[in-house]
Amino acid sequence: MPPHPSPLPPFSAPYAPDDVAMAEKLLAAARLSDAQEGRIDRIARRLIEAIRSNDDPLGGVEDMLREFALSTKEGLALMVLAEALLRVPDARTADQFIEDKLAQGDFVHHETKSTAFLVNASAWALGVSARVIQPGETPQGTIGRLTKRLGAPAVRAATRQAMRLMGSHFVLGETIEAALERARPRAEHPSRYSFDMLGEGARTAEDAQRYFNAYAYAIEAIGHAAGNSPLPDRPGISVKLSALHPRFEAVSRERVMNELVPRLVDLAKRAKAFDLNFTVDAEEADRLELSLDVIAAAFADPSLAGWNGFGLAIQAYQKRAGEVIDYVDGLARKLDRRMMLRLVKGAYWDTEIKRAQERGLDGYPVFCRKAMTDLNYVACAQKLLALRPRVFPQFATHNALTVATILELAGSSGGYEFQRLHGMGEALYAQLSKDRPEIAYRTYAPVGSHRDLLAYLVRRLLENGANSSFVAQAADESVPVEALLRRPADIIGAANRACHPDIPPPADLYRPFRKNSRGTEFGERAALDRLVGDIAAGQLPARKTVMATPAQAEAAIAAARAGFRHWSATPAARRAEILERAADRLEQRQAQFIALLQSEGGKTLDDSISEVREAIDFCRYYAMQGRKLFGDGEEMPGPTGESNTLRLRGRGVFVAISPWNFPLAIFTGQVTAALMAGNAVVAKPAEQTPLIAAETVKLLHEAGVPAAALHLVQGDGKIGADLVAHPDIAGVVFTGSTEVARLINRTLAAKDGPIVPLIAETGGINAMIVDATALPEQVADDVVTSAFRSAGQRCSALRLLFLQDDVADRMIEMIAGAARELKLGDPADPATHIGPVIDAEAKEKLEAHVARMKQEARVHFAGIAPSGNFVAPHIFELRDASELREEVFGPILHVVRYPAEALENVLRSIERTGYGLTLGIHSRIDDTVDDIVARLKVGNIYVNRNMIGAVVGVQPFGGFGLSGTGPKAGGPHYLVRFATEQTVTVNTAAAGGNAALLAGGE
């Protein structure tokens, strides 16, 4: 059944508006009367004193933080330990992991000050554990001896016990029944509850179904235990949209609307049957518009009419929070319904900042200073309070000043509640209940097994441990109460102080050296629509490429030789300027290049944007490096009366041979590096992608590269071989297969005359090693991205996945389930995750490999491809890594299991391939990571993330062994390889003696 259409046009608001303009408005609205401020002070002070005097034996998280602040090594180790320990199934890895973390802190000398049970337990477990490990012992040796002395099981048991205690502190129950039992009203002022089923976002359809079932089951159970009070004095449930759909992302909107809306309506109807409070949690900023689409469509469903329990969470750290309230109010008004709105500050702040920087956005969707979030929270609270009773505001905070401010703003008419997280804010709300029994509060109560609690626990520990957090400051006796009472408006002071001085706008991430390339946030509908429109309008008319004849190739080299003299004499600053101009033009014409990458290279939207950005970054990075390296030269030290200068200069004519898989970025990188170093260039792009190359050369010429300095020769391998064999070339830069690199090397070696350098970047049989401490959801995301994105046609792509056998089944299941959710199809459709492979020949080769693997290996997943040059993702399990004999350049993943004690064999298998391009490691054991990094000769190693998408100047790219010669593209040593060095020594005393020395006197 198609979802009910939304009663309002979709939500839209500027994604990342200017902080200063927002601060002006917020500051102007923040002032209250002296009398009001006085009352806020009094109440907040009382609440803070209650928090500080609390010595409840069950302890709040405050106690634990007082003992192990996040800023200490112990605190960090504790957090990492908590995050991973409970999911490690095998004793060996658990012991290694515990020992690794204990070695980082000073738990032994950490005598506990607090009487709190929880803290004692943690400190005891960790302290006892640490004491059995003597200083100076090596990790492996220690584990061995510990096991002998009965130490390891004791350590493991004690630490697990401590982690369990932390789990029960933050989680109300492992099952909904247990949670309901624990939530049964006993106190004088019972709390309302909102139950939350723990877990990460769904990666697979099965996960989404499991979460749906868990929610549905919980609603039933909560409903039966809900009692007779009317809303809002009834329990509720909080649901996460990302748990209910495996591709809850903006580009999959159509699918999400068709599949998720009915699911949400179904759950909401169940909640309505018991008149519960049903809240949709708020997630990341790029999902906000999509969430509101889903929520609006579900809320409008006529079956929900007459029920006042539907609601959602709104994050005040988002700059769009005010507009979200307006939108939701409009919705409620239009449908003449009531809504329950939870106002939070927001739980993903660090993630939001990182994402905006990575995507090169124009600004941040969230505030960068906490006081701005606090200001906005109060502004949003005022808005919500004014919308009573259509809206029932729910203020979720553990901050005493925020609570006191809201009490003041709310007046005495009621119609709202506070909310806290289970395990936090207990003392504050206990005091509030004592002082103001009429004010209701609700406890957000996570429910789930300890295995599922990890991600949630880390969020809470991060939140509480952050220096800026109210809970951490309230727990720190050295922070005076006055500091906690400082108003956000006073902390900001003036609007121009709204931005954080240490968090530059994403565009300025690499300032003062260079500008970051601009990207697009797909979660911003307006930006995505604009881009898609520009791409459609940017299609270039079809053109035919004329392949060069050998005579034309010869002529190009001769012309380049002629052009070299003038170009190499052009000052480096001027050459750099031209490259920067080229970068700006590429940015202006981004849509046209994306259109070309899609039509000629079969690239998806995401891949195309990344590629254009990489090309832009190459231009700017090499311009910046070139200015530094090719300027006036470096003065060398020496005896008086003489000057010595070392300079770099171009070699002559460089031949640049580039591949089809990055037809813009690698092409541009090679060409601009050679040009920046003062060489003339003859570029030969892959014959599959000539138009992109032609357009890029045109752009470089327009930017100011003289026609004589840059020549394009279109053709196949044969013409490339002619260029390489030419006696007049001074260097070759090549990216492609190892075999062709070898041929080029032999051709160059066979020539008489000067020895010509070759910079070669070739392939790899890239591996990822995953041990039992890794988070399955993160592994699934990173494996799917690394192995299948770009249809696996990246030299960095993952080919061989080594999984510790204790966790292999669960990991494979999740990876295969996630692969099943990928959409193959037209790369011009933003919803497409995987486009075609480059041509029929590539497809044929890949299909032959798939056919062989189906015979020889265990098939875990075999996707179905549409007609055309498509190859669907496949996952095969091999008995031994050696069964994969060559690089397979497509979306085919090979899995090998390994026993925990046989990591050494894994490392040997990787070494035996002879390649060394990229490597992924997923492990929380630092020692394991360090050992692998030290041991393997691999050019780019990625720990606990995906292993593709190296960023220019951030992750210089290139490998060892069969994977290439180096130096790394996009790194500080690259340009030097394109140059020769010249030292000029001048005897400054030759005419008239050493006047400078004599003038120095005594």
Ligand SMILES: Cc1cc2nc3c(=O)[nH]c(=O)nc-3n(C[C@H](O)[C@H](O)[C@H](O)COP(=O)(O)OP(=O)(O)OC[C@H]3O[C@@H](n4cnc5c(N)ncnc54)[C@H](O)[C@@H]3O)c2cc1C
């Ligand atoms: C009942 C309940 C339900 C919740 N549901 C959700 C939810 O659905 N979605 C969600 O995202 N969160 C949710 N949260 C988590 C919530 O976002 C945090 O608990 C809350 O932000 C902590 O705020 P505080 O007032 O208690 O603490 P404070 O210490 O006053 O505020 C901390 C908050 O300030 C913000 N902040 C910190 N540093 C900066 C900075 N440099 N610049 C800008 N802002 C900064 C962050 O939002 C941080 O969480 C919920 C919390 C509760 C209590």
